[in-house]
Amino acid sequence: MKARERGLGSPPILAGLLAGPVLPAARGLLGLLLVRDDGVTLRSGRIVEVEAYGGPDDGASHARHGRTPRNASMFGPSGHGYVYGVYGMHMCLNVVCGADGVASAVLIRAVEPLTSLDAMREARLVRAIATRRIDRATPARAAARTAELPADRVASGPGNVGAAFSVQRSDDGSDLLDPAGALRLEMSPRVGPAPAVAAGPRIGVGFSGAESAARPWRFWITGSAARSGSR
DNA sequence: CTACCGATCCCCT
DNA sequence: GGGGATCGGTAGA
Numbered sequence: 001m002k003a004r005e006r007g008l009g010s011p012p013i014l015a016g017l018l019a020g021p022v023l024p025a026a027r028g029l030l031g032l033l034l035v036r037d038d039g040v041t042l043r044s045g046r047i048v049e050v051e052a053y054g055g056p057d058d059g060a061s062h063a064r065h066g067r068t069p070r071n072a073s074m075f076g077p078s079g080h081g082y083v084y085g086v087y088g089m090h091m092c093l094n095v096v097c098g099a100d101g102v103a104s105a106v107l108i109r110a111v112e113p114l115t116s117l118d119a120m121r122e123a124r125l126v127r128a129i130a131t132r133r134i135d136r137a138t139p140a141r142a143a144a145r146t147a148e149l150p151a152d153r154v155a156s157g158p159g160n161v162g163a164a165f166s167v168q169r170s171d172d173g174s175d176l177l178d179p180a181g182a183l184r185l186e187m188s189p190r191v192g193p194a195p196a197v198a199a200g201p202r203i204g205v206g207f208s209g210a211e212s213a214a215r216p217w218r219f220w221i222t223g224s225a226a227r228s229g230s231r
Numbered sequence: 232c233t234a235c236c237g238a239t240c241c242c243c244t
Numbered sequence: 245g246g247g248g249a250t251c252g253g254t255a256g257a
Contacts, residue, residue, distance in 0.1 A: 051249070053249070060249070061249085062249075084249085086248055086249065086250060087247095087248065087250050087251080088248095089250080089251080090250050090251070092249065092250085094249090107249060109249090128252095131251090157250070157251070158249070158250070159250045159251060160250090160251080202249070203249075203250090204248085204249050204250070205249060207247085207248075207249095208249095
């Protein structure tokens with residue numbers, strides 16, 4: 001029996017997928033593993049929710065007004081990371097897609113933790129303290145809350161994926177397909193039929209025109225409790 | 232349960 | 245100087 005039955009049989013095939021159009025790439029990223037290897041612990045999880053973003057024709061994309069210092073990675077080589085900060089406190093991770101020079105990327109919106117769940121909870125607490133979102137709740141209270149976070153909430157939502165995997169600006173432009181990279185993508189060891197995928201409008205893009213906001217460019221694995229917005 | 236709203240900072244129609 | 249590919253605490257039904 002083949003080791004993989006989900007279609008992406010090998011890293012070269014994954015690289016080829018990411019080098020192509022963003023919508024198939026977004027679907028193909030579902031089910032893959034996101035890995036943070038800090039030399040001490042190996043945090044990993046299954047990608048269960050993503051959003052596709054395009055270039056100048058996509059009113060919701062950071063690339064809608066062309067290349068800037070902030071979005072330069074979107075125009076770079078596929079398979080690399082595009083990391084940006086929003087609202088002064090959240091880091092979001094994208095996988096760059098398309099040919100070099102073409103702007104497109106896939107936002108990782110939710111991950112199901114597989115290994116080092118406690119390290120992810122700890123990383124969540126680090127962010128909570130760093131952003132000082134613990135005015136009313138005392139630090140001890142915040143620590144207790146973080147420790148009690150259900151597994152399927154730890155990396156649910158793009159900001160929480162960033163926190164749980166300690167995504168930082170230095171990850172911007174890094175090669176996510178490098179097997180030795182500190183932040184990387186890996187093939188899922190899971191064998192079986194391809195999971196059912198659902199699609200819908202992207203989240204938080206109301207500022208873009210009606211046409212862009214209506215595009216069903218958000219994809220998720222049906223039934224995953226880690227999907228954001230499904231509290 | 233839903234809905235609002237403040238936090239906070241980098242980057243830019 | 246304004247706004248954002250978010251989050252979570254709080255208020256109120």
